Amino acid sequence: MDIWGDIKRTFKEGSVLTRLIYINIGVFLVLKIIGVFFYLAGQPAQLAQWLSVPSVTQDLLRRPWTPITYMFLHSGFLHLLFNVLGLYWFGQLFLFHFEGKKLLSVYLLGGLVGAGFYILAYNIFPAFNSVYGLLMGASASVFAILVAVAVYDPNREIHLFFIGRFPLKYVAAFYVLLSILSISTSNPGGNIAHLGGAFWGWFYIKRLQKGTDMGDGLVSWLDKFAAWFAGVFKPKSKMKVTYKKPPRDxxxxxxxxxxxxxxxxxxxxxxxxxxxxxxxxxxxxxxxxxxxx
CATH class of the missing domain: 1.10.287 (Helix Hairpins)
Incomplete structure (x- = not known):
C-alpha cells in the first residue's frame, strides 16, 4: 500500500483547500518529529519560536519570515484539529462561490493582516508593555475565510451540532464577538489576530463586490514564482536534437x-x-x- 504515493497524488490533483490542509498537517508533523530528536539529544527544541510572530519589533526585524510561517504553525494537536476543521468547513463554503486562487489569497492576506493587528496591539496598548508574546496558528486565516463567505452569502444556513441550522452571518458574528470578549480573559494575542483576519475577510468581499480583487496581485506573483521554482528544479532533457542540412545538389x-x-x-x-x-x-x-x- 503506497501511502506516500497517494498523499502526493491527492496533493497534486487536489484543490487549493486540500493543499492548505496538507501543508498545515505536514508542518505540524515535521516539527513534532524534529522535536523528538531534540528531546533525545537533551536539547531544547526552539524551531517553533523561530517560525512564530514575536510581539517585539526588534525580534520581528530579525525574523521577517514569521508573518508567513506562523499561519501554518500549531502548538498542539487540538490547536491543529480545530483550525483544520474550520478551514475545511468554511473553505468548502467559500469554494462554492469562488475559485481556489481567491481562497488562497484570502488565507494568506487574512493571516498577514491578523499578524499586523497582533504586532500593533502589543506595541500600542499599555496592557502588553511587559508581555513578550508569540503568535502561531491558522485561526486568523480561517476567520478571514469565514467572514468573507458570510459577508458574500449571509443568509446561507449551516447545521451546528446539538443546536440546529443558523444563517452564516450569525455564526460569523458569534465568533467575532467571542474573540472580542476573550481578549481580556485568555489568549489576547490570538484573539486580536482573529479580528485582523475577520477585518480582511469583510474588506476583501466589499472590494470584490465593487469589482476589485485585492488578492489578484499576490496570486499572480505566486504563479510566477511557482513557474520559476519549477523551472529551476525541472530535470534537463538528455535528448540531443540534431538538424539535418538540406541537400546541396x-x-x-x-x-x-x-x-x-x-x-x-x-x-x-x-x-x-x-x-x-x-x-x-x-x-x-x-x-x-x-x-x-
Whole structure:
C-alpha cells in the first residue's frame, strides 16, 4: 500500500483547500518529529519560536519570515484539529462561490493582516508593555475565510451540532464577538489576530463586490514564482536534437535518400530476426515517420 504515493497524488490533483490542509498537517508533523530528536539529544527544541510572530519589533526585524510561517504553525494537536476543521468547513463554503486562487489569497492576506493587528496591539496598548508574546496558528486565516463567505452569502444556513441550522452571518458574528470578549480573559494575542483576519475577510468581499480583487496581485506573483521554482528544479532533457542540412545538389539528395533507405532496411531486417519489440525508441519513430510518407 503506497501511502506516500497517494498523499502526493491527492496533493497534486487536489484543490487549493486540500493543499492548505496538507501543508498545515505536514508542518505540524515535521516539527513534532524534529522535536523528538531534540528531546533525545537533551536539547531544547526552539524551531517553533523561530517560525512564530514575536510581539517585539526588534525580534520581528530579525525574523521577517514569521508573518508567513506562523499561519501554518500549531502548538498542539487540538490547536491543529480545530483550525483544520474550520478551514475545511468554511473553505468548502467559500469554494462554492469562488475559485481556489481567491481562497488562497484570502488565507494568506487574512493571516498577514491578523499578524499586523497582533504586532500593533502589543506595541500600542499599555496592557502588553511587559508581555513578550508569540503568535502561531491558522485561526486568523480561517476567520478571514469565514467572514468573507458570510459577508458574500449571509443568509446561507449551516447545521451546528446539538443546536440546529443558523444563517452564516450569525455564526460569523458569534465568533467575532467571542474573540472580542476573550481578549481580556485568555489568549489576547490570538484573539486580536482573529479580528485582523475577520477585518480582511469583510474588506476583501466589499472590494470584490465593487469589482476589485485585492488578492489578484499576490496570486499572480505566486504563479510566477511557482513557474520559476519549477523551472529551476525541472530535470534537463538528455535528448540531443540534431538538424539535418538540406541537400546541396541532386547528388547529395540521392546520397541522403540511399542512406535513409539503408537505415530502413536495417530496421526491417531487425524486426524479421528479433521482432518489433527489439527496436529502440528512435528506430520506432523513424519507422513511423517513414510509414506516413
Amino acid at each position: 541532386d547528388h547529395d539528395y540521392n546520397r541522403q535518400k540511399h542512406a535513409q533507405q539503408d537505415e530502413i532496411n536495417n530496421i526491417l531486417d531487425k524486426i524479421g530476426k528479433k521482432g518489433y519489440d527489439s527496436l529502440t525508441k528512435q528506430e520506432k519513430e523513424l519507422l513511423f515517420k517513414q510509414g506516413k510518407k
